[in-house]
Structure formats: C-alpha cells, structure tokens
Amino acid sequence: xxxxxxxxxxxxxxxxxxxxxxxAGEFLVSPFASGLLEVTEKAAGARPGLLLVEDDQDLSVxxxxxxxxxxxxxxxxxxGQRALQLAVGGDFAVVLLDRGLPFVDxxxxxxxxxxxxxxxxxxxxxxxxxxxxxxxxxxAGAEDYLTKPFDVDELLARLRALxxxxxDEAVLLPVAGGLLDVAGRRVLPDDGxxxxxxxxxxxxxxxxxxxxPGQVFLRADLRSRVFGDAxxxxxxxxxxxxxxxxxxxxxxxxxxxxxxxxxxxxPERR
Numbered sequence: 001x002x003x004x005x006x007x008x009x010x011x012x013x014x015x016x017x018x019x020x021x022x023x024a025g026e027f028l029v030s031p032f033a034s035g036l037l038e039v040t041e042k043a044a045g046a047r048p049g050l051l052l053v054e055d056d057q058d059l060s061v062x063x064x065x066x067x068x069x070x071x072x073x074x075x076x077x078x079x080g081q082r083a084l085q086l087a088v089g090g091d092f093a094v095v096l097l098d099r100g101l102p103f104v105d106x107x108x109x110x111x112x113x114x115x116x117x118x119x120x121x122x123x124x125x126x127x128x129x130x131x132x133x134x135x136x137x138x139x140a141g142a143e144d145y146l147t148k149p150f151d152v153d154e155l156l157a158r159l160r161a162l163x164x165x166x167x168d169e170a171v172l173l174p175v176a177g178g179l180l181d182v183a184g185r186r187v188l189p190d191d192g193x194x195x196x197x198x199x200x201x202x203x204x205x206x207x208x209x210x211x212x213p214g215q216v217f218l219r220a221d222l223r224s225r226v227f228g229d230a231x232x233x234x235x236x237x238x239x240x241x242x243x244x245x246x247x248x249x250x251x252x253x254x255x256x257x258x259x260x261x262x263x264x265x266x267p268e269r270r
C-alpha cells in the first residue's frame with residue numbers, strides 16, 4: 001500500500017535513530033526489580049523470523065533495514081499469493097501485513113491462514129485507518145492493527161508485545177534442538193528422532209527459560225519459580241545438568257556470575 005511513512009521525515013529518507021547492537025558474544029543487561037535480568041535477543045544471537053508483506057518497494061526496503069537492525073530475520077513478500085506460500089512453509093515469530101496487496105488482499109490472506117489453523121501473530125500495517133477498517137482487520141484474525149503513517153518506536157514496541165503474548169499462550173515452545181511440548185512434558189527433536197521425556201521439574205525449568213528467550217534469570221529467581229521452598233540455589237544447577245544430559249549442552253546457556261538463559265534457537269533456512 002503506497003503511503004507516507006512517519007519517521008520524523010518523509011518517505012525515502014533515513015531513519016534518525018541508532019539501534020543498540022552488541023558485538024558477537026556480548027550481553028546487554030539491565031536489572032529488573034524482581035531479580036530478573038533482561039538480555040536482548042540480538043545480543044544473545046537469536047534472530048526471530050519476521051515475514052514482511054508490503055507491495056510498496058520503498059517502504060519494504062526501509063522496513064527491512066530497520067527490522068534487520070533490530071535483530072529480526074526478515075523475509076519479504078510483495079503480493080498476497082507469495083505471502084500465503086511463505087507463511088505456510090516458513091517459521092516466523094511475527095508477521096507484518098499490508099492490506100492492499102496484488103492478487104490476494106491482505107485480509108483475505110489472513111482469513112485463509114487462520115482457517116488452516118495457522119497461529120502466528122499478525123500486525124496489520126495499513127493506510128486504512130477508519131474504525132470499521134480496524135475492526136475488519138481484527139475480526140479477520142489480526143492480533144494488532146497500526147495505521148500509516150506510523151511511529152517507528154510504536155511499531156517496534158507493538159511487535160515485541162505480540163511476541164511476548166504469543167509465547168505466554170503457546171503450548172509448543174522453541175528450544176535449542178527442538179520444541180518443548182509443555183502439556184506432554186517432552187521435547188520433540190528437530191531431527192525427527194524419538195521425543196525426550198522430562199520430569200515435571202525439568203519441564204517447568206525449561207518452560208520458564210523458553211518463554212523468555214531474551215532474558216537471563218538469576219539462580220535464586222529460578223529456584224523460587226520452579227522449586228518452591230527448596231533450600232539453596234544448587235538445585236537449579238542440578239536440574240540444568242539433568243536437562244543438558246538429556247538434550248545437549250546448548251539447550252541452556254550459562255551467563256557466568258549471573259545465571260541461566262535459554263539456548264539459542266537456530267532459525268530454519270528459508
């Protein structure tokens with residue numbers, strides 16, 4: 001959809017902001033009041049997949065550069081037919097979808113995907129901003145709707161919020177080497193081998209880490225969340241050892257002198 005973009009400048013100019021990117025292996029850490037430490041996903045090496053569906057070439061290029069700089073692995077489509085193909089065959093954390101697309105309208109794309117049981121969160125980005133238009137987008141299956149022109153920081157914040165909500169509700173969580181089946185307390189390996197069964201505490205520990213892949217947890221915080229009244233933080237180290245023995249060392253990452261973080265989930269090749 002052709003429209004002007006609000007970056008504090010007209011479309012076609014550079015984005016006047018510099019995302020903070022850590023060097024390889026470096027952590028960006030900020031303390032939370034609860035004792036939880038947040039590390040940005042790009043600093044930890046994870047790059048969540050994002051499908052960008054936009055027929056305005058200039059806007060698509062601008063958004064691709066912006067989102068790549070923010071740590072996303074961006075795949076683009078310029079028409080509705082291609083969007084359907086990529087969405088069904090890809091593994092995306094979130095989708096940014098325009099409405100006025102060639103061949104298949106954006107909302108029709110969304111309706112078809114939802115009918116197939118496709119659950120990836122979608123943010124519709126469109127020049128159609130009247131209340132009936134927003135209602136139509138949400139009723140078609142979008143989790144969020146943002147009108148053009150838009151503010152960059154608001155767009156990025158909405159994308160982060162979508163991913164957080166999706167992870168909080170998911171019953172299958174990506175982990176290094178496979179998927180954690182929360183209800184079944186097992187990991188389904190990427191290579192198609194037999195599922196790996198977990199104990200209740202092993203599954204809960206891995207779930208806590210996998211639901212917040214961009215965060216580092218203090219050992220004391222993990223103890224209180226997973227092991228209740230257990231004395232001493234060593235119980236966390238013991239169960240990390242159990243999980244690594246079953247699933248491989250990369251499943252949980254040690255941040256020395258701080259705590260633990262979910263291991264990096266490698267995106268599928270597209």
